[in-house]
Amino acid sequence: MQGSYPTKKIRPANGVDQLLGVSIMAAIKLPQVIHMTGLSRSTIYAYIKAEKFPKPLKVGDRAVAWLCEEIEDWLHDKGAGRFS
Numbered sequence: 880m881q882g883s884y885p886t887k888k889i890r891p892a893n894g895v896d897q898l899l900g901v902s903i904m905a906a907i908k909l910p911q912v913i914h915m916t917g918l919s920r921s922t923i924y925a926y927i928k929a930e931k932f933p934k935p936l937k938v939g940d941r942a943v944a945w946l947c948e949e950i951e952d953w954l955h956d957k958g959a960g961r962f963s
Contacts, residue, residue, distance in 0.1 A: 906944035
């Protein structure tokens with residue numbers, strides 16, 4: 880197929896940041912945050928206003944993104960007492 884290129888998502892193996900001694904940070908956009916959390920856009924921004932959700936980073940004049948690690952930490956904290 881002309882113009883069609885295979886895509887492959889490359890993710891570092893678990894613990895690679897500790898192995899290399901560096902922090903690997905990924906910035907994700909709102910659609911990915913919605914997908915990860917299951918929350919709506921309005922709920923995410925309401926939680927941000929109430930200081931119950933990580934604030935986004937300004938990555939451009941009209942663009943924001945969240946650190947994936949902060950969203951993962953938030954999800955972990957939400958489920959921390961779930962099976963206790």
